[in-house]
Amino acid sequence: MSVYHLDLLSALGINILLALSVYSPMATGQLSLGNAGFMAIGAYVSAILTVHLHLPLFPSLVTGGVIAGIFGILVGFPALRLRGVFLAMATLGFGEIVRNFFMNFLGRVTGAAYGFRGIGDTPISILWIWSWVIFFLIFFFFLSRSRLGLTMLATHDDDTVSELIGINIVRLKIGAFGLGAFVAGVAGGLHAHYYLYTEPEFFNVWKSIHMVLFVIMGGMLTFWGGVFGAGVFTLLPEFLRFLHDWRGAFFGVMIIGIMIARPYGLLTREILQFDFWLPGQRKRRL
Amino acid sequence: MFLQQLFNGVMLGSTYALIAISFTLLMGVLNMLNFAIGEVFMLGAIFGLTFVKLGLSLYLAFFLAIICTGCACLVIERFSFRPLRHAPPLVPLLSTIGFSILFQNTAENLWGSERSQFPQWMEPIDFHVGPLLIPSTQLIIFAAAVFLMVGLDLFIQRTRIGRGMRAVAENIETASILGVDSNLIISTTFLVSGALAGASGILFGLSFSIVSPFMGMEPGIKGIAAMIVGGMGNIRGAIVGGLMIGIIEVLSVGYLGAPAKDFAVYGALFLALVIRPQGILGMIHPERERI
Numbered sequence A: 001m002s003v004y005h006l007d008l009l010s011a012l013g014i015n016i017l018l019a020l021s022v023y024s025p026m027a028t029g030q031l032s033l034g035n036a037g038f039m040a041i042g043a044y045v046s047a048i049l050t051v052h053l054h055l056p057l058f059p060s061l062v063t064g065g066v067i068a069g070i071f072g073i074l075v076g077f078p079a080l081r082l083r084g085v086f087l088a089m090a091t092l093g094f095g096e097i098v099r100n101f102f103m104n105f106l107g108r109v110t111g112a113a114y115g116f117r118g119i120g121d122t123p124i125s126i127l128w129i130w131s132w133v134i135f136f137l138i139f140f141f142f143l144s145r146s147r148l149g150l151t152m153l154a155t156h157d158d159d160t161v162s163e164l165i166g167i168n169i170v171r172l173k174i175g176a177f178g179l180g181a182f183v184a185g186v187a188g189g190l191h192a193h194y195y196l197y198t199e200p201e202f203f204n205v206w207k208s209i210h211m212v213l214f215v216i217m218g219g220m221l222t223f224w225g226g227v228f229g230a231g232v233f234t235l236l237p238e239f240l241r242f243l244h245d246w247r248g249a250f251f252g253v254m255i256i257g258i259m260i261a262r263p264y265g266l267l268t269r270e271i272l273q274f275d276f277w278l279p280g281q282r283k284r285r286l
Numbered sequence B: 001m002f003l004q005q006l007f008n009g010v011m012l013g014s015t016y017a018l019i020a021i022s023f024t025l026l027m028g029v030l031n032m033l034n035f036a037i038g039e040v041f042m043l044g045a046i047f048g049l050t051f052v053k054l055g056l057s058l059y060l061a062f063f064l065a066i067i068c069t070g071c072a073c074l075v076i077e078r079f080s081f082r083p084l085r086h087a088p089p090l091v092p093l094l095s096t097i098g099f100s101i102l103f104q105n106t107a108e109n110l111w112g113s114e115r116s117q118f119p120q121w122m123e124p125i126d127f128h129v130g131p132l133l134i135p136s137t138q139l140i141i142f143a144a145a146v147f148l149m150v151g152l153d154l155f156i157q158r159t160r161i162g163r164g165m166r167a168v169a170e171n172i173e174t175a176s177i178l179g180v181d182s183n184l185i186i187s188t189t190f191l192v193s194g195a196l197a198g199a200s201g202i203l204f205g206l207s208f209s210i211v212s213p214f215m216g217m218e219p220g221i222k223g224i225a226a227m228i229v230g231g232m233g234n235i236r237g238a239i240v241g242g243l244m245i246g247i248i249e250v251l252s253v254g255y256l257g258a259p260a261k262d263f264a265v266y267g268a269l270f271l272a273l274v275i276r277p278q279g280i281l282g283m284i285h286p287e288r289e290r291i
Helices: A003-026 A035-052 A057-079 A084-104 A126-145 A147-157 A159-164 A169-195 A205-218 A223-239 A241-261 B002-030 B037-053 B058-084 B090-111 B136-158 B160-170 B172-177 B182-208 B217-230 B235-256 B260-275
Strands: B126-129 B132-135
Touching (some): A003 A126, A003 A169, A003 A205, A003 A223, A035 A084, A035 A169, A035 A205, A057 A169, A084 A205, A084 B090, A084 B217, A084 B260, A126 A147, A126 A169, A126 A223, A147 A159, A147 A169, A159 A169, A205 B090, A223 A241, A241 B058, B002 B037, B002 B136, B002 B182, B002 B217, B002 B235, B037 B058, B037 B090, B037 B182, B037 B217, B058 B182, B132 B136, B136 B160, B136 B182, B136 B235, B160 B172, B160 B182, B217 B235, B217 B260, B235 B260
16 A cells, blocks of 8 residues: 555544544534544643653553543533533634643643644554554444443433433433543544644644534434544545645535535434335435 | 723724624524634625725725625525524534635635735824824724614614514514515525624724635634623624623733633633523523524
C-alpha cells in the first residue's frame, strides 16, 4: 500500500472512532457539538505523557481517553438539564473553551498556538488505529445487543417514559456522555501520534460539526450509521477531486439533499434488518 | 477608561444583538435554529462591498444587499425547513449547516479568500464627551442598529404580518385554522431574519474594516450565545444578550488580556445554560410573548 492509501485508511479509522464518540451520547438523545474538545484533551494529555514523561504509548492513550472521559462526565451533569439545541450550544461552548485553553496556556509544554511539535520520531503504525477501531466496533456491537443498549434506545425515543418504567436515565445519560468523551479522547491521542503534530486549530467547531454530520448523515438510529457516514465523508472527497475548489459547495448541496431525501440518515434500523429486503416489505420505512 | 470600554462593548454588542435577533426570530416562530445565519451575515458584507465597488452609493448598496440576504434565507427556508417540518428537530439544524458550508465555499471561490474592506465612506470626526471618545462612524452604525431593532419591534407588535408571526409562534395549526396564511408568515420571517443578518454583516464590515468569506463563523456563534444568554425566542432578550456578550468581550480583553476573551464569552454561555437555561429575560415572561 502506498503512503496515500495508508493516510486515507488511518484518517478513516480515526473518523470512525469520532463518529462512535458522537453516536454514544446521541443514542440517549443528547447532541454534543463539543466532541472536538474531548478529542483535544485526549490528544494533548497523551502527547504530554509520551513526550515529557516518556511513558509508553498504550498507557498514555488510555490516560488521555480516561481524562477526556472524566471531563465528559463533568460536562454531562449540567447537560442533564438541557435538551436539543440548548445542549448543543452548551457543549459547543465547552469545546471552544478547551480549544482556547490549549491556544493560550501551557505554552512551554505544548507550544500553544505554534502547535505541539515533535511527538515521537515515527508515526504509529496503522494497526494501532485499527485495533482500537475494531475493539470499539465490537464493544458497540455487543452494547447495541445488550439490555443496556435497549435501555439507551428507550431513553432516546422517550426519556420520560423510560424514567417511568424504572430506567435510571441520569446514570445512563452521563455514562453515555462519558463513554463518548473517552472514545473521542482515544481518537485524539491516536491522531496526535499518527501525525506527530497537533495544534489547537485542529479542534475547532468545524471538527465537532463534521463528527455530528458523520452520524446524522449515516443514520443516527444505529451505530453502523455513524461508521457508514464516516466512511462516506472520508472517502467521497477523494473521488471528488475533479471538482477542485467547488468540493465544499458540492458537499453542502449533498448534505441538504440527503436531509430532504432521508431525514433519518442513509442507514436506518429497518434497512439493516433482513426482511426489509424481501419483496412486499418496503413500505415499513423509518 | 471603564466608560470607554463600556461604550466600545455596547458598540460591538449592537452587532451581536442584530445577529441574535435574526436567530431568535426563527427560534421564536418556528422553534428551529438556522445555523447558516453566520454565513448570511458574511454574504451581507460581501454583497454590500461588491455593490459599493460597482459604484453604487453606500445606502443603495446596503438596501440591495439586505434584499439579497433576505432572498438567501428564503432559499434556506425552501430547502432546509419546508420539506423537513415534521422531521426530528435536529435535522433542519444539520441541513442549515449544509447551507453554511455551501455559502462559505461559494463566497471563497467567487470573491477569493483574502480580507478586504469598505472604502472610506465618510470623513471621520471624533466627538469628545467628557472622558469618552466617540467616533462619528461608530455613532452612525449604532444608530442604524438601534433603528433596525426599534423598527422590527414595531413591525412585530403593530402590523398585520407581525401579528400573524406572533400567532404562528404560539401554534402553527391554530393560526392556520384561524385564517393566518402560515406559509406566507414563515417565509416573511425568514426574509426579515436574513435581511437583519445581512444588515448586521454590513455594519460589522463598516465598523471593523474586515470583509472575508470566513468572517461569519465567530459572530454567528456569538449571536447564538447572545440569544441564549438573553432568553431564547425573545427579541428584547436577544438585544440584552447581545449587548451583554459585547460588553463581556470588550471588558475581558481590556482588563484580563486578549486570551481571556473567548473564555469569558463561552464561559458566560455555559454558565447561562447551566444556571438559567431560560435566559435572563426568559424568566420574566416564561410562557407569554414568544417573540
